[in-house]
Amino acid sequence: MKALFALALAASSWSCTSPAPESPTGLAASALGSEVQAHLERYDADYQALARASSEAQWLSNTHIVEGDDTNAKRTEAAEEALAAFTGSVENIETARRFLARASELAPLQVRELERILFLAGDNPATIPEIVKARIATETAQTEKLYGFAFTLDGKEVTPNQIDEALGEETNLEQRRAVWEASKEVGKPLRSGLIELRRLRNQSVQALGYHDFFAYMASEYGMTTAGLAANIDGINRELRPLFRELHTWARHELARRYGQPVPDLIPAHWLPNRWGQSWEALVEVPGFDFDAPLSSKGPEWLIHQAERFYTSLGFEPLPASFWEKSALYPLPADAGYKKNTHASAWHIDLDRDVRSLMSVEPNSEWYETTHHELGHIYYYLSYSNPRVPVLLREGANRAYHEAVGSLMGLAASQPRFVAAIGLSAGSAARPDPIQLLLQQALQYVVFIPWSTGTMFHFEQELYADELPSGTARGGDSRILSAGTQPTTQRQDDPMCFEPFLTRDQEGTRRRRVPLARPVHSCRRASTGSISAARQAG
Numbered sequence: 001m002k003a004l005f006a007l008a009l010a011a012s013s014w015s016c017t018s019p020a021p022e023s024p025t026g027l028a029a030s031a032l033g034s035e036v037q038a039h040l041e042r043y044d045a046d047y048q049a050l051a052r053a054s055s056e057a058q059w060l061s062n063t064h065i066v067e068g069d070d071t072n073a074k075r076t077e078a079a080e081e082a083l084a085a086f087t088g089s090v091e092n093i094e095t096a097r098r099f100l101a102r103a104s105e106l107a108p109l110q111v112r113e114l115e116r117i118l119f120l121a122g123d124n125p126a127t128i129p130e131i132v133k134a135r136i137a138t139e140t141a142q143t144e145k146l147y148g149f150a151f152t153l154d155g156k157e158v159t160p161n162q163i164d165e166a167l168g169e170e171t172n173l174e175q176r177r178a179v180w181e182a183s184k185e186v187g188k189p190l191r192s193g194l195i196e197l198r199r200l201r202n203q204s205v206q207a208l209g210y211h212d213f214f215a216y217m218a219s220e221y222g223m224t225t226a227g228l229a230a231n232i233d234g235i236n237r238e239l240r241p242l243f244r245e246l247h248t249w250a251r252h253e254l255a256r257r258y259g260q261p262v263p264d265l266i267p268a269h270w271l272p273n274r275w276g277q278s279w280e281a282l283v284e285v286p287g288f289d290f291d292a293p294l295s296s297k298g299p300e301w302l303i304h305q306a307e308r309f310y311t312s313l314g315f316e317p318l319p320a321s322f323w324e325k326s327a328l329y330p331l332p333a334d335a336g337y338k339k340n341t342h343a344s345a346w347h348i349d350l351d352r353d354v355r356s357l358m359s360v361e362p363n364s365e366w367y368e369t370t371h372h373e374l375g376h377i378y379y380y381l382s383y384s385n386p387r388v389p390v391l392l393r394e395g396a397n398r399a400y401h402e403a404v405g406s407l408m409g410l411a412a413s414q415p416r417f418v419a420a421i422g423l424s425a426g427s428a429a430r431p432d433p434i435q436l437l438l439q440q441a442l443q444y445v446v447f448i449p450w451s452t453g454t455m456f457h458f459e460q461e462l463y464a465d466e467l468p469s470g471t472a473r474g475g476d477s478r479i480l481s482a483g484t485q486p487t488t489q490r491q492d493d494p495m496c497f498e499p500f501l502t503r504d505q506e507g508t509r510r511r512r513v514p515l516a517r518p519v520h521s522c523r524r525a526s527t528g529s530i531s532a533a534r535q536a537g
């Protein structure tokens with residue numbers, strides 16, 4: 001369903017985003033066409049070089065985080081500023097506008113590229129260099145704070161993977177509350193930076209006529225804020241009857257499990273996910289538990305199996321550089337540095353240099369995640385061909401990109417396929433199809449009210465409405481949309497803030513250079529926001 005949601009968003013724009021395979025020579029009859037083509041080819045080459053430098057710097061900022069060392073931050077800021085100076089340059093904006101004034105004389109693909117140039121400029125207009133520079137510095141600092149954060153529980157440092165495991169397995173409610181609250185502590189150091197980012201992001205895009213940053217991101221879908229909101233609300237409304245059934249089941253099941261009265265809204269620390277974005281861990285399907293067989297395989301096997309999944313569909317093996325340059329496994333405790341622990345897929349050079357950032361452990365969740373991330377990677381590789389200009393190597397839109405990853409993760413988790421690759425749990429019994437559907441619904445259906453309600457409305461309120469604290473109604477949205485409530489009741493408490501910060505940061509990375517970013521940070525953190533909206537996720 002996550003895929004269907006994204007596909008629905010993508011449907012209206014797919015046809016116009018699928019570039020027609022035109023050759024430059026076909027435009028030779030027009031002097032204007034030739035002039036535009038030469039300009040676009042120069043732009044593409046410059047953009048690719050700057051985007052690659054920016055991605056390489058971002059990659060280091062996300063994979064080698066050393067407390068107190070600002071080397072990476074400085075390099076990242078410099079690379080981002082160079083890219084922003086190019087995409088936002090007055091010359092590039094004016095040239096694109098001049099050519100677009102004669103759009104009817106140009107090929108559709110050229111028009112699309114010129115429009116993309118203006119979209120990229122909208123985020124970095126050279127007319128307000130100080131705002132752009134401050135925004136880049138704030139975004140870089142937020143990333144380092146977020147992913148360099150040391151979570152602690154009972155005075156000891158714990159990893160995000162350990163937090164997730166505890167929320168999946170712990171049965172003592174007091175202990176669950178402690179773990180959940182520990183996971184939210186990261187919000188405190190990030191809060192002031194996000195408020196500042198809101199101001200800077202809004203001011204950046206307002207210079208080229210967008211009302212606010214939210215409207216800017218909606219425009220990438222070819223939609224207005226109101227149009228996108230109506231679309232999203234419609235999806236959520238249609239899904240409501242099914243979601244209510246799942247929510248009712250979960251309320252009763254969790255109350256039984258913890259020996260508590262049945263709540264109207266589910267306390268966040270009862271759920272097996274830090275953000276309450278998917279609840280599939282509530283169901284164990286007899287005959288379909290492949291954690292045990294996976295545990296003896298080792299993490300490397302999961303990624304190689306994911307590659308086999310794609311090669312079995314006819315794709316090429318991953319480039320050798322994927323294996324050499326990716327950061328795929330948890331760091332040893334004595335590494336001396338940290339890395340971003342959220343799964344993501346990167347298109348470093350907008351060509352064959354594709355990488356993934358994960359912390360793979362041999363369990364079923366990471367099994368699905370590896371297939372999901374490789375879905376993004378194979379999508380990158382598929383459109384990185386001579387028929388697609390560098391500037392347009394981004395997929396149909398962010399939601400569609402996420403749909404590809406989600407669909408592949410779901411496909412690879414079907415019982416017959418899992419059994420065929422030797423991951424059956426040793427039981428000959430066929431998994432109960434109703435239980436299996438319930439488990440899938442708790443993952444894919446539950447995600448939709450979270451993304452279309454909580455995340456969407458929070459970001460709309462944050463950027464478009466500029467709510468004073470950015471917190472209060474975000475909490476309301478979560479309650480109304482996803483049927484859960486924060487364990488911490490104070491609406492102004494920064495702990496209410498953290499889930500959104502996380503997603504926002506991931507949106508940042510994608511947004512900074514929408515074509516080159518690790519466009520997709522997925523499973524473990526962040527799908528579903530508009531500013532993170534390529535998925536987004």
Ligand SMILES: [Zn+2]
Nearest residue numbers: 405520522537
């Ligand atoms: Zn994804």
